[in-house]
Amino acid sequence: DAKTTQPTSMDCAEGRAANLPCNHSTISGNEYVYWYRQIHSQGPQYIIHGLKNNETNEMASLIITEDRKSSTLILPHATLRDTAVYYCIVYIQGAQKLVFGQGTRLTINP
Amino acid sequence: NAGVMQNPRHLVRRRGQEARLRCSPMKGHSHVYWYRQLPEEGLKFMVYLQKENIIDESGMPKERFSAEFPKEGPSILRIQQVVRGDSAAYFCASSPSREYEQYFGPGTRLTVT
Numbered sequence: 001d002a003k004t005t006q007p008t009s010m011d012c013a014e015g016r017a018a019n020l021p022c023n024h025s026t027i028s029g030n031e032y033v034y035w036y037r038q039i040h041s042q043g044p045q046y047i048i049h050g051l052k053n054n055e056t057n058e059m060a061s062l063i064i065t066e067d068r069k070s071s072t073l074i075l076p077h078a079t080l081r082d083t084a085v086y087y088c089i090v091y092i093q094g095a096q097k098l099v100f101g102q103g104t105r106l107t108i109n110p
Numbered sequence: 111n112a113g114v115m116q117n118p119r120h121l122v123r124r125r126g127q128e129a130r131l132r133c134s135p136m137k138g139h140s141h142v143y144w145y146r147q148l149p150e151e152g153l154k155f156m157v158y159l160q161k162e163n164i165i166d167e168s169g170m171p172k173e174r175f176s177a178e179f180p181k182e183g184p185s186i187l188r189i190q191q192v193v194r195g196d197s198a199a200y201f202c203a204s205s206p207s208r209e210y211e212q213y214f215g216p217g218t219r220l221t222v223t
Contacts, residue, residue, distance in 0.1 A: 034211065043114070043201050043214035044153065087152075094208040096166050097143070097155035 003027070004088045009105040018075040020104050022088030025069045033064060033071050034091050034098070037084040044087065044100075047073065078108045112137070114204050114215035115184075122221045123192050131187040131218045135204030142185040143203040143212055144177060153201060159185060192222045 005023040012018040024033065034049040048055055048062045050071070055062045061074040075082055087103040115134040123129050135142050144156040146169075158166040159179040170177070174192075179185040189196055199219050203212035 038153075041199060041217070041219075043203075043216050046211045046213060049211060096158045096208060097169070098145075098153075098203075098212060099155070100145075100152040102152055 018078040020073040039084040116215035129189040133185040133202030139204035147199045
């Protein structure tokens with residue numbers, strides 16, 4: 001079973017920052033926070049991951065709270081192509097399987 | 111560098127037939143994972159393989175399903191005697207090692223009529 005809680009759906013205006021929250025209050029010290037997204041019915045796309053520190057790449061930023069019980073994925077300038085289901089996953093590296101929850105359905109509106 | 115390739119992209123089988131789904135991992139990736147996504151549901155892990163070895167098949171149905179990843183060639187997910195409940199999208203992912211993120215292919219959509 002997924003160890004994360006995410007809102008079922010969110011809306012964001014095109015060009016604005018999309019902030020997707022995730023609660024993972026039972027996360028262990030050696031578990032990472034991973035984010036994937038699935039656009040329409042395509043294969044999931046890796047976005048970013050982190051352990052304790054905030055992370056940034058060309059796609060997004062990941063902010064992890066100091067107690068690691070929650071995190072936020074930030075898409076800085078959302079476009080219509082960012083409309084997708086976003087999955088927050090806690091994962092021990094080397095654990096072999098990703099456990100997907102229901103995710104957040106993000107809709108970017110023009 | 112080509113991504114994970116899956117074929118066929120769409121597969122239609124009648125009940126009782128066999129379905130063979132193929133996955134070619136990214137270049138340099140020797141770890142392959144199969145996931146299944148039933149309609150309107152999330153992805154569920156099925157099996158994890160390295161070259162010639164099944165490492166974890168805890169998500170595989172006990173009967174009719176098998177997977178292999180031979181020394182040469184793609185990984186194969188085989189479903190014997192398909193039933194309507196097998197209709198789903200089957201995704202393959204690969205990684206260079208267990209510690210790296212998994213990269214997914216476009217999926218094979220199986221429809222059982």
